[in-house]
Amino acid sequence: MIGYTGRVTGKVGAGLVGEVMVQVPERQGSEAFLAYLALPGDPLPVGTPIVVVEYQPPRTVYIAPAIG
């Protein structure tokens, strides 16, 4: 899962439980994961491209913005 990319579908930020849609090639589809910021920073609005920095099974990922 680490290194996979996706986009924010529910606002991710401090004090929030966000949601991201990440493409998982092994399962040939995109899945929703609960998302938290890997590093404290500005909240990521809906639609922001992200990259998975850390994966906590079963459904939690820590993300960072893929651009900038």
Next chain:
Amino acid sequence: MLIGTIAGVVAAAVILLIVLFKMCWRVAEPNEALIISGSKHRTEGLAEGLGFRVVTGRGTLVTPGIQTVRKLSLDLNEADLDVECVTSQGIPVQVKGVVIFKVGDDTVSIANAARRFLDQQKMMGQRVHNVFAGHLRSIVGGLTVEEMIRDRERLTGETRAASGTEMEKLGLIIDSLQIQEILDPTGYIKNLAAPHAAAVQRDARIAAAAADREATEAEQEAFARKAEATRNSGIQQAGYQAEMDTAAARALQAGPLAQAASRQEVVVQETKVAELEGHRKEQQLQAEVRKPADARAYETRTKAEADRDARISAAEAQARETELKAAAEANRVKIAALAEAEATKARGLASAESTRATGQAEAAAAEAKGLAAAEAAKALGLAEAEAIKARAAALAENQEAVVAQQLAEHWPEIVRAGAEAFGNVEHMVLLNGADGMGEMFAKALTMGGTGLGLARQLLGSMNGTAAPEAADHGATGGASGTGGTGATQKSGTHTIPVQGDPIV
């Protein structure tokens, strides 16, 4: 026979193999997961002693009798919610909704769900409802009524925050939470909608009133149009009725009118006959009397006009001829005058040239003559001065000799002057012949002698005034007039007696 037996055995063996393969080969459908247990199998993330295999989306061999294969559905499930909640504003509401969930697609979620729901898959909705009712209360407690109604982002965010971790434990994923109905015992939502409803009702009433007004206006206009049409129709009907009555009245009067018309036609025809008769008589008179008279008058008038036109044409031709002659003469005269003027001008120019040349020649000649005459006069003057000087000297020396020389030099002129006295005589009568002739000539010549006497007197006066030494010697100057005797001179000078008779 043997071959058939062998073939039958082979076929049976093939069939047996197929049956055995079908018993051992299990395939997982796309919407399900195979949970295979019964063999020692270590799976990442699962504790030891709970070994089972999770197969999704492919086939696998199982050992019948040794391994057990169970299916866990990965389909979508939903659970209806009906929960009494209190919003963040403290308003009690009854929320009816639906939560849509499914087993997670990853192996860990499938394993978690399999441990919890493998034998209770049909009860999964009830379990989720029971779990989610408490979560929904916490979710609604963090929202206002308006946010529940309008802010879906906030609702889904609160749902994830409240139930996400809990659902992970169960191996489930909440795909969607939908609030279907909010029952409001306090009437909050109704009151919330009241202003908008009133505004909408107001707008609706205004629109209805406007529409009613427009409809009424249209109806009244339609009524007015109908009344107008009715009026117009009545007017037209009355007009048509009047026309019908008029036509009926005319129909009633048609008989008398027809009789009168026929009578009128008879009168008209008779009048026409009379007019035609009168016209025939008039035509007859025209043909018998007026036409011949007109013809004669026309003939006379035509002849007179022809004579007049002939005379006019002759006069005009004569005038034209005269005019042309005069014009030709004038042109000729003009051309002759122009030629004469040109010739005169040329002659004048030539004459002027010749005159100018002649004048220049004459001027040159005169200039040369004048120069020559001047030179000659100058030389003559100088010579005469010299001669006068010589004569004066000679006179001073010997007057008589000078006078005698003068007479001798000018004797022909003296005689010519005496003869001029006879030049003006037309008839001369000689009375005494040759003697008279001689006497005449003698008298004429004595007139020339008069000049000699005058010369003598002049010389005498010159001697008296210009010779002081002669005065010193007592010589007398001047003449004593005609017939005077000669004066006494110095020694050496002789007086010439001249008889000065008066001219007869």
